[in-house]
Amino acid sequence: MKLGLGLYAGMATEENLRFAKQMGATHIVAHLPGQETFLSSASGVWSFDDLARLQRQVAGAGLALYAIENFPPHHWDQILLGDPGRDAQMENLKATIRNMGRAGIPCMGYYFSLAGVWARVKGPFARGGAESVGFLRDQMPEETPIPHGEVWGTKITDDASPGALGTVTHEQMWERLTYFLENLVPVAEEAGVRLAAHPDDPPVPVLRGTARLITHPDHYKRLVEIVPSPANGLEFCQGTVAEMEGSDVYAAIRYFCERRKICYVHFRNVKGRVPNYREVFLDEGDVDMIEAMRIYHETGFDGVLLPDHTPATSCAAPWHAGMAFALGYMRATLKHLGAG
Template identity: 75%
Template sequence: MKLGLGLYAGMITDENLRFARQMGVTHIVAHLPGEETLPSTREGYWSYEDLRRLREFVESHGLKLEAIENFPPHHWDQILLAGPGRDEQMENLKKTIRNMGRAGIPIMGYYFSLAGVWGRVMGPFARGGALSPGYIEEQAPEQRPIPNGEVWGHRIRDDAPPGDIGTVSHEEMWERLTYFLENLVPVAEEAGVRLAAHPDDPPIPVLRGTARLITHPDHYQRLLDIVPSYYNGVEFCQGTIAEMPGADVYEAIRRYASAGKICYVHFRNVRGKAPNYREVFIDEGDVDMIRALRIYKECGYDGVLIPDHTPQTSCAAPWHAGMAYALGYMRAALTMIEREDP
């Protein structure tokens, strides 16, 4: 298994890539890169030239660009909404996937949701009062309908008519996902790029009147069965899986790792279950992280694990310190696991 680090838009810099190398990281996941990283974002797809330059920049620091995570909302809002422009957007997504394959970037992570990551609050939830996200039902914002022109909490169409998108059922969302996968997986197969689905965070069945698709590990199987293919896979957010009511995170690891469906892992820890959970330091949550690593190994998973996000420590560099703690733990744990007998 390989140690990775996720970097958000604007964070893919010389300084942060040097930090990654210093922490023993070998692989990078670029999360939602925008125009500052990929100027062609404004065109509705990512160009080969931009993607190649991004990969080469990461490689110039002795690292590998393992994945890009999440399409910009304005690249696929019509697909998520089943709007009149979805066929045009699908053609642009196909361009992106083809260009990723040509540029040598092997994984595209995505999160098929209208509300996105919504309703979480920041608080002193981790050890010693370190700040981290959580979902606390009584503190969640009022679940107002999603306005027209918005997806994922982003206002992307100022010319949208007044009103809201209304309610969207589970079957409607599954139909939209089916359109997405049936159109894009064949292109991903040709390009050699795996599509990796993130589960719903928070894993709550309905938010803001819109259904959520992956709120239990079993739901992943329905997604995988739509288009059975090596290139239709899972972005296994272990923290989100652990938050799911009724979910056994160890069984879920075993199930999807054994099937070869995990493209990469968000390796973080939590306390509690939806609708009340808190993200905590990697070594203090409900999940036995060493046990989890042993299951990944037993099931033949040899891909990348990233911390995703971590509590922010009380210091001058809270993000770097939090990441350094998680990465140090992961590096030591991976070294120990790899030295154990098969």
């Protein structure tokens, strides 16, 4: 197993890459990359030159770029919406995946959703009042319908027709996901890139009138069976799986690791489940994280584990301190198990 760190847009700096190296990470997952990571998204395709430059930047810090996480919404909104422009966008995604393969970037994380991550609240939920995020049913904002021209809470165009999407059913969303996988997985397999699906966060069946796809481990099973391929894999958000109603996170880890479906892991802990849960430090949640790590090791998982996000501590560098705690905990656990 490999220890990784995720860097959001604006964070792929020399200082943060040095921090990752200093904390014992060996791999980087670049989330929602923007101009600061040299990736221009205006054309709908990430070019080989831009991807190779990002790869070199990470390698220059003594790290490996393991994955890019999430296509920009305007790269694939027509695919998510099932609109007429989806074929053209699919050709662009294929070009991006081929360029990733040429650049030696092995994974592309994605989250197939219209509402995206929505309705989370911040609060002093972790030990000692450290600020983290949660989902609390009685604190949810009003579930207004998603306006035309919006995906993932992002306004895509000023030319959208008035009104809102209205109801989008599970059947419609599964059809769109099937189109996505049937078209992109063969290209990814040929390029040597694995597609890695993130579950719905929060894992509720419907949000803002639109169906959610991955709200139970059984839905992950359905996804990987649509196109059986090593390139059709999972971005296994362990925290989200633990939040799911009726899920057994340990059984899910074992099932998907034994089948070699997990590309990389968001290793975080929570207290509670849908409809009320809070993210906490790794050592204080409902999941026995040492037991979880033991299952990854026992089943031969050889991908990357990263903290995802962590509670922010009360100091001058809250993000860095939270990540340092998480990475130290994970590194010590790997050493204890003889896995790192």
